[in-house]
Amino acid sequence: MSTTRIQFLISTISILLLCTTTCKAQNNPVSLCSSSSCGNIRNISYPFRLKGGPKTCGYPNSNFELDCQNNQTIFNLKSAKYFVEAIDYSKFSIRFVDPGLEKGNLSSCPVYSVDYDDWPSTIFNMFFDWNIPVAFIHCLAPINSSIYVKSAFCGNRSNIFSNSSEIYSYVTVGQYIHLSDLEDSCTVDRVFQASSHRTMRDSSSLSGIYESLAYGFELSWFRVLCGECKKSNGFCSLEGNQVSCKHYCREDIPLSQLGFGCQFEYWGTIIGVFAAIIIAAIIGLKFLCGFPFLVGLVVYKWRRRHLSVDESIEDFLQSQNNLMPIKYSYSEIKKMTNNFKEKLGEGAYGTVFKGKLRSGPYVAVKLMGKSMANDQEFISEVGTIGRIHHINVVQLIGFCVEGSKCALVYDFMPKGSLDKYICPQEGRALSLSYEKMFEISLGVASGVDYLHRGCDMQILHFDIKPHNILLDENFNPKISDFGLAKLYPTNDSIVSLTAARGTMGYMAPEMFYKNIGGVSYKADVYSFGMLLMEMAGRRKNMNPFADSVSQIYFPSWVYEQLHAGKDVEIKDAVEKEKKMVKKMIMVALWCIQMKPSDRPSMNKVVEMLEGDSELQMPPKPFVAPREIAEDHGINVAL
Numbered sequence: 207m208s209t210t211r212i213q214f215l216i217s218t219i220s221i222l223l224l225c226t227t228t229c230k231a232q233n234n235p236v237s238l239c240s241s242s243s244c245g246n247i248r249n250i251s252y253p254f255r256l257k258g259g260p261k262t263c264g265y266p267n268s269n270f271e272l273d274c275q276n277n278q279t280i281f282n283l284k285s286a287k288y289f290v291e292a293i294d295y296s297k298f299s300i301r302f303v304d305p306g307l308e309k310g311n312l313s314s315c316p317v318y319s320v321d322y323d324d325w326p327s328t329i330f331n332m333f334f335d336w337n338i339p340v341a342f343i344h345c346l347a348p349i350n351s352s353i354y355v356k357s358a359f360c361g362n363r364s365n366i367f368s369n370s371s372e373i374y375s376y377v378t379v380g381q382y383i384h385l386s387d388l389e390d391s392c393t394v395d396r397v398f399q400a401s402s403h404r405t406m407r408d409s410s411s412l413s414g415i416y417e418s419l420a421y422g423f424e425l426s427w428f429r430v431l432c433g434e435c436k437k438s439n440g441f442c443s444l445e446g447n448q449v450s451c452k453h454y455c456r457e458d459i460p461l462s463q464l465g466f467g468c469q470f471e472y473w474g475t476i477i478g479v480f481a482a483i484i485i486a487a488i489i490g491l492k493f494l495c496g497f498p499f500l501v502g503l504v505v506y507k508w509r510r511r512h513l514s515v516d517e518s519i520e521d522f523l524q525s526q527n528n529l530m531p532i533k534y535s536y537s538e539i540k541k542m543t544n545n546f547k548e549k550l551g552e553g554a555y556g557t558v559f560k561g562k563l564r565s566g567p568y569v570a571v572k573l574m575g576k577s578m579a580n581d582q583e584f585i586s587e588v589g590t591i592g593r594i595h596h597i598n599v600v601q602l603i604g605f606c607v608e609g610s611k612c613a614l615v616y617d618f619m620p621k622g623s624l625d626k627y628i629c630p631q632e633g634r635a636l637s638l639s640y641e642k643m644f645e646i647s648l649g650v651a652s653g654v655d656y657l658h659r660g661c662d663m664q665i666l667h668f669d670i671k672p673h674n675i676l677l678d679e680n681f682n683p684k685i686s687d688f689g690l691a692k693l694y695p696t697n698d699s700i701v702s703l704t705a706a707r708g709t710m711g712y713m714a715p716e717m718f719y720k721n722i723g724g725v726s727y728k729a730d731v732y733s734f735g736m737l738l739m740e741m742a743g744r745r746k747n748m749n750p751f752a753d754s755v756s757q758i759y760f761p762s763w764v765y766e767q768l769h770a771g772k773d774v775e776i777k778d779a780v781e782k783e784k785k786m787v788k789k790m791i792m793v794a795l796w797c798i799q800m801k802p803s804d805r806p807s808m809n810k811v812v813e814m815l816e817g818d819s820e821l822q823m824p825p826k827p828f829v830a831p832r833e834i835a836e837d838h839g840i841n842v843a844l
């Protein structure tokens with residue numbers, strides 16, 4: 207190489223180096239931007255910036271550009287403007303007040319309804335426990351109820367369809383505002399949020415409610431700090447005052463590779479080992495040792511290799527991270543299950559056999575049935591479950607695809623499926639304590655919550671039912687059977703389905719009545735509610751052989767009981783157990799609401815089950831099939 211060329215190379219490299227360092231300095235948002243102030247917000251700094259400041263400061267999103275007018279900091283949303291009351295950089299929160307509210311003026315009205323959908327969810331987080339909804343309503347007749355407090359009218363006069371000059375306005379506070387409790391003459395005008403950090407001291411007086419409204423509502427912008435975490439496909443969350451990044455998802459499995467990649471590598475290595483040994487043997491050992499030793503050596507090597515595959519499974523079970531499911535050959539599957547000797551059960555998509563890995567642990571091997579029209583369910587299951595890890599989701603160890611034969615290898619769950627314990631047949635399965643049943647329900651709830659929110663993708667199961675909840679030796683529940691599951695981007699709230707999925711009795715009504723609302727994660731919430739109801743009632747929800755006609759459909763019977771103010775009657779249960787069962791029933795009734803929008807999200811369900819506070823009586827969850835049909839002009843043969 208000539209000297210000029212070397213000089214050229216050196217100068218190019220130094221220019222590149224120089225460039226990278228300068229670019230770095232420019233990308234650092236904090237170093238170049240000083241904080242600014244407006245009125246009582248003294249410290250406006252990253253991710254926020256004041257309008258008019260350098261464009262490169264602050265988080266690159268127009269929502270973080272604050273306005274300053276008459277010493278008042280203003281936050282601009284597409285559909286609303288709020289006054290900024292406080293920014294807390296230590297807990298990544300910002301507090302807003304509606305500009306219509308005047309301190310101390312109990313007839314002033316907020317101007318903007320707070321609609322979560324208006325806030326870019328990729329940046330702002332609404333924590334349910336930070337705020338509490340406050341609704342302004344008006345009625346054409348007076349209501350006599352302690353939860354509705356007389357207030358000024360805060361709606362739009364032109365929306366009142368009545369001749370009568372007299373209207374009655376109220377304000378009410380609550381996590382769930384019961385539209386169904388409202389008299390027919392009432393209309394909700396606006397819904398706001400008030401901070402629940404400063405717990406509303408008195409929600410039964412107008413001044414108490416206004417004090418909270420004037421304090422404002424809070425939300426978090428911690429997601430702007432999730433960039434690195436998102437890039438590494440982590441699950442970013444706020445824990446206390448820390449932004450944490452967790453890697454639950456083994457996202458490193460491109461589906462396209464599942465079919466061929468690993469198999470080729472595996473056989474490639476084996477063939478390579480064979481070839482090397484044979485060649486070495488032929489050249490070197492031929493005269494020394496003779497043929498029998500050669501065979502012994504080959505067999506030994508092959509078995510070592512084979513064992514090491516299984517040993518890595520144990521590593522996998524322990525490390526839980528970054529290990530792909532293992533690809534097995536069909537003959538290995540056959541060996542593992544001792545030629546499919548012990549059948550554990552039969553599902554819609556295949557038969558499950560008991561097996562044992564060479565390295566010791568027992569496994570359940572699901573052999574997919576031949577009746578499968580295509581491999582969609584199989585790919586769906588491997589693709590979904592192969593990527594995730596959670597204590598309440600069954601762990602996929604490996605799989606096998608060979609011609610028309612497909613199999614999945616799971617952790618073995620010695621206690622079988624939950625349906626055996628819900629209505630135990632005499633003498634067959636032991637019955638679980640109420641406390642254990644409650645723990646199981648909480649486990650299933652957090653498993654489903656994890657599927658919905660724990661990964662980059664939203665996993666909708668679509669077939670939550672007792673048969674698909676397996677129990678390990680300590681009765682820890684694990685969600686299984688992902689044959690109907692689908693992956694969606696997390697921001698897709700409504701999903702499209704070509705065919706109704708699920709099992710009758712657990713399937714959400716929107717699956718077959720299109721007019722109720724779109725299909726979303728709320729379909730899983732419904733199925734979970736039906737499951738929870740069966741766990742609480744220890745019976746099938748639908749039992750034609752019940753003691754009395756009114757008890758045939760358990761959810762509607764139990765709703766009527768609770769609605770009439772009666773308590774749950776359970777034989778041989780202590781007070782604590784009765785409380786637990788009642789809580790399960792209440793949460794279940796919330797989950798099986800007819801309209802998807804009335805059902806809580808899964809993390810709310812976990813909160814409700816874990817919490818100690820008295821739950822509000824849910825609205826009547828169902829309409830008889832005939833009523834829905836008439837509502838929507840559908841003809842249903844009953």
Ligand SMILES: *[C@@H]1O[C@H](CO)[C@@H](O)[C@H](O)[C@H]1NC(C)=O
Nearest residue numbers: 244245246274275276277278
């Ligand atoms: C804003 O506040 C500063 C000092 O705090 C005061 O001097 C100024 O007059 C105020 N401006 C308006 C428009 O109120």
Ligand SMILES: *[C@@H]1O[C@H](CO)[C@@H](O)[C@H](O)[C@H]1NC(C)=O
Nearest residue numbers: 241248249250251252295296
């Ligand atoms: C403003 O807040 C930022 C972020 O917490 C902090 O780094 C900075 O020191 C603060 N500046 C002033 C003047 O308080």
Ligand SMILES: *[C@@H]1O[C@H](CO)[C@@H](O)[C@H](O)[C@H]1NC(C)=O
Nearest residue numbers: 306308311312313314315358
């Ligand atoms: C209170 O607010 C109402 C509605 O905005 C307004 O009409 C009224 O003048 C205010 N009262 C006082 C004392 O500011």
Ligand SMILES: *[C@@H]1O[C@H](CO)[C@@H](O)[C@H](O)[C@H]1NC(C)=O
Nearest residue numbers: 347348349350351352353354
């Ligand atoms: C409102 O209800 C309470 C108890 O529910 C009753 O004592 C009171 O008389 C009622 N008031 C009116 C005006 O109906």
Ligand SMILES: *[C@@H]1O[C@H](CO)[C@@H](O)[C@H](O)[C@H]1NC(C)=O
Nearest residue numbers: 317360361362363364365366
């Ligand atoms: C009140 O409602 C009418 C008709 O719906 C609408 O045109 C008008 O803009 C509304 N006024 C306000 C202040 O929202």
Ligand SMILES: *[C@@H]1O[C@H](CO)[C@@H](O)[C@H](O)[C@H]1NC(C)=O
Nearest residue numbers: 346366367368369370371372
């Ligand atoms: C409203 O007023 C009109 C005429 O003033 C009357 O014909 C109509 O019946 C009234 N409607 C109601 C609901 O009172």
